[in-house]
Amino acid sequence: MNIVKLNKKEWESFKLEYHWETFDIYRVEVAEDEDGWVVKVKRSKNDERVVKTFREYLYRPWMEDCEIYGLELDGKIVGWMTLSYEHWCNRLRIFELFILEEYRNRGFGSMLLNKAKEIAKEKKFRAIVLDTHNSNFKAIEFYRKHGFELNGFDLTQYHNDDVDRNEVRIDLVFKIQ
Template sequence: MGEESDGGVQVFAVEVDGKVVGWMTLGMGSWNNRLRIHEFLVLEQHRRKGVDELLLDKAKQIAKEKDCRAIASGAQTNNFGAIEFYKKQGFKLNGCDMNGLSQR
């Protein structure tokens, strides 16, 4: 797992056979002491093979080291796979953004 930092945002990537197959970007919310996952992506053919858990474990480790009160992330309301993944990892649904949803 590689790491880069730029302006307070950390980037972590997982490589398999020299190819990046997953990454996430993290940033601290100093006003609310939360670690924020800005981006989280694992290539489809590498999902459910431990890459996603490896990345999230790194976020949990950093949150613990920084004594954060929470880790925050987001997923589109129709991204059921991501929502279920986060729930299985111990995340709680904290809200639903209804902006942009049309009523037909």
């Protein structure tokens, strides 16, 4: 098994199909008071199972200075990672990190994430950033296990009432030491 750099032109029309189901979410609460805002991002149980399914291109032309890596196992690509070099702010951005469902929980996601950390250190980036959905509980826990911390959120990524809908984009960061 090895990680290989993939040709963007060959993979530009490839779509990943994301799917997760969970009762666990990170609920975002925002309140305003006389001193400003109070924000809480807390793990909680949702009353109903959250089911998310969507397809997204592995590579999109607007991705700045982008590279795609694949995890190859027995001649087959079973995982992908799309990285972007944000030179203007000295960060590495992970746009996509995905392992085929039948290959999950074998450490393959960790291998790709460790590759991103290696690249960030080699290129002397100060941080790695990424975003995910507040209901993508397993992904958030995976990133936290690997040293990522809350970096922020977007309260209107999907709709103007994302907080009420529990549809908040969570931004995470890994600070390079």
